Amino acid sequence: MTEARRAVLSLAERAPDAYELFRRTSSRLRRHVPFDSAVWTAADPETGLITAPMLVENLGSGEGCAEYWESELLEENVVPFRELARAPVPAAALREATGDLPCRSARFRRLLLGQGVHDELRAVLRVGDRPWGLVSLFRADGAFRPEEVALLAGVSGPLAARLRGFARPAGPEDPVRTGRPGRTIRTTGTDAPAPGLILFDGSGEAMSVNDEARAHLARLPEGPSFLSPLGLRLPIWVIGTALQARAVADGRDHGNARVRLRTTEGHWLVCHASCLTGPGGSPGPVALVIEPAAPADLAVLVAEAYGLTARELQITQLVARGIGTAEIASTLAISPHTVRDHIKALFAKIGVSSRGELVARLFTEHYWPAMPDPVGVRSPDGTRVRRR
Structure with missing residues (x-):
């Protein structure tokens, strides 16, 4: 292990939670790979979509966060995260990838150039082919060098392994990092919190929401959020899931618009979305459901x-x-x-x-309240268990 890599990982090994892992790693990495601003976010290991927590550094209040992920999911871009998740090297710099022609990237033309960004270095934090986190570093002056890309790629696996460990249930001495306090959630007859529903129109604006969705959203940790016409602030993780549903409907992606989110109490919610069909087969609104995660949602996790x-x-x-x-x-x-x-x-x-x-x-500890019969249930490797 190189000295720089060892130095970057030294603080990460003692981080108590994912948010602190991002904060400590970013602080130490900046000494070896100078950058002006950054975004660090956890990712759902099955879909690669952004989830909590997210650390945004030196980007104001994160106003451009939604536009950034909209560009990532709905425009053709250079080295998108979904490609880095499968690439031999899980990190890439925009200028190096475009032969110093960054305007080949729609993301650069529409967003980064106007914000004074000269280069972007991004990486997927992954274990095997499972992405556990995403990183974007922005530099206002000068391009990222190949050795800097290599350093970020070199810490991808160890950081992802730490993020994976934080997905375990929190014990009494290992509390979950909290954000906003939760609210009382109306339950169904089975005492399980009822599903919430949010509808987004064709422009991506939230147009309708039920009380159950409002209650579930109130239990999510702090992070970048955006005021909707409903007067409701929507977290970026929810917006990203809705954007993914639109990307799938447009044929830009074949993945699932599905992400798991951990509440401030340490329980798990699943957020999944799909694009409805309008008159004459035209694209309709996006329906997003947020509800308690079922056993099947958490088995692989x-x-x-x-x-x-x-x-x-x-x-x-x-x-x-x-x-x-x-x-x-x-x-x-x-x-x-x-x-x-x-x-x-x-x-x-x-x-x-x-x-x-x-x-x-x-x-019992934050995962599965009841177990289904695993016989005939598909396991993580795609096989089925059958009673003989």
């Missing part, structure tokens, strides 16, 4: 956060249902000895010593 394999996740789901070793072995067509080996590995990864502690850690 849990597995990734603890480094579980697909098989370990399947066994954990069965253990949570109170199924014994012999029946688990029969269900998965493996030997009881193999089941016990997997459970021993699970205990080590999650830091527990009993099945009860395992269930409490994963399925």
